[in-house]
Amino acid sequence: xxxxxxxxxxxxxxxxxxxxxxxxxxxxxxxxxxxxxxxxxxxxxxxxxxxxxxxxxxxxxxxxxxxxxxxxxxxxxxxxxxxxxxxxxxxxxxxxxxxxxxxxxxxxxxxxxxxxxxxxxxxxxxxxxxxxxxxxxxxxxxxxxxxxxxxxxxxxxxxxxxxxxxxxxxxxxxxxxxxxxxxxxxxxxxxxxxxxxxxxxxxxxxxxxxxxxxxxxxxxxxxxxxxxxxxxxxxxxxx
Numbered sequence: 001x002x003x004x005x006x007x008x009x010x011x012x013x014x015x016x017x018x019x020x021x022x023x024x025x026x027x028x029x030x031x032x033x034x035x036x037x038x039x040x041x042x043x044x045x046x047x048x049x050x051x052x053x054x055x056x057x058x059x060x061x062x063x064x065x066x067x068x069x070x071x072x073x074x075x076x077x078x079x080x081x082x083x084x085x086x087x088x089x090x091x092x093x094x095x096x097x098x099x100x101x102x103x104x105x106x107x108x109x110x111x112x113x114x115x116x117x118x119x120x121x122x123x124x125x126x127x128x129x130x131x132x133x134x135x136x137x138x139x140x141x142x143x144x145x146x147x148x149x150x151x152x153x154x155x156x157x158x159x160x161x162x163x164x165x166x167x168x169x170x171x172x173x174x175x176x177x178x179x180x181x182x183x184x185x186x187x188x189x190x191x192x193x194x195x196x197x198x199x200x201x202x203x204x205x206x207x208x209x210x211x212x213x214x215x216x217x218x219x220x221x222x223x224x225x226x227x228x229x230x231x232x233x234x235x236x237x238x239x
Contacts, residue, residue, distance in 0.1 A: 002030035003231045005204070007058050007180070009033040009214030013041040015049065021218050022053055028227045031083075033058040033212055047080045056083045058180075058212070060160075062120050064088035067098035074099045074117070078106035082115045084180070086160055089119035089147035096154035116178060119151035121161040124183035141165055145172055152177060163198030163208055170207030182212040186230050200230050204237040 008029050010018055022032065032055050034046055039061060050057050059082035063070045070087060077085050087099055099117055107114030121144040122131070131140050138146070144165045149172055151159055158178025161169060166179050181203050200211055213230060220226035 002028055003234055004030050004056065005210050005234060006200075006227070006231060007031040007033050007210055007212045008217055008227075009035065009182070009212050010038050010046075011035060011214045011218065013037050015042050015045065018042070018046060018049065021223065022050065022055065025217075025224055025227060028224055028231075029055075031056040031058060031210070033060050033214075035060045036062070044080055047082070051081055057081065058084040059115075060084075060086045062086050062088055063099070064091045065095075067091075067095045070095050071098040071102035074102040074115075075106040078103055078112075078115055079110065081112070084118055085115045086118045086120055089121055089151050089159070093150060093154050096151060096156055100155040116157035118178065118180055119147060119156050119159045121147045121159050121165070124162050141168065145169060148173055148177075158209065163203035163206060166203060166208045167206040178209045179207055180210045180212060181208040184211045184213050186213075186216055186226075186233065188216070188226075188229070200233045201237050204234060 010032050063073050103114040122140050144161050145168055148159045148169045152173050160180045162183055163181040169179055184200055184203055203211055217223050217226045
């Protein structure tokens with residue numbers, strides 16, 4: 001049985017690869033992430049296929065532009081039927097507020113539930129050295145909290161952040177704030193290129209709402225068994 005706290009990242013670039021993953025996992029997974037690589041390669045047909053399979057869609061395109069452009073982008077993505085959409089918190093309050101209003105208006109016009117909007121705080125590939133290299137003045141964790149509070153004030157539904165910051169964000173932003181955490185690695189997987197990682201159980205215990213996991217599932221010898229093991233670990237943490 002699927003646990004919708006688990007989002008499987010479709011970090012592939014072809015529809016054939018998407019179909020292989022989704023059909024092989026079947027009803028064990030109900031939520032998938034579509035990112036830049038796949039969306040730029042295959043476009044809206046990826047979303048339509050997932051909808052045909054009755055899956056929820058996390059559209060992770062990390063929108064970051066002037067407010068009007070982002071607002072129009074959110075309206076277009078709402079029409080596609082995404083459940084979650086990301087934009088960069090560093091785009092600022094005017095941009096985030098414009099996105100929130102666009103999602104609300106588009107949902108009302110279409111007669112559908114609007115997508116939930118998530119602010120990107122700091123990418124999980126950052127460590128202290130690379131953060132300083134781009135001019136980060138505050139420690140990563142401080143900047144993440146600052147952006148999370150700003151996102152909430154702007155009407156955003158939640159954030160994407162490392163599990164290492166989830167507990168602080170939960171304390172700062174409350175129980176109703178959605179916290180989606182990538183960089184999750186079960187004990188049987190390596191850390192790949194993401195520096196700030198956590199296990200499924202520890203992330204949920206620290207306040208994460210949903211977990212994004214890709215390669216430990218999609219590149220496993222037995223992806224469905226990998227999902228079973230991860231959900232088993234998650235179920236040991238109360239929802």
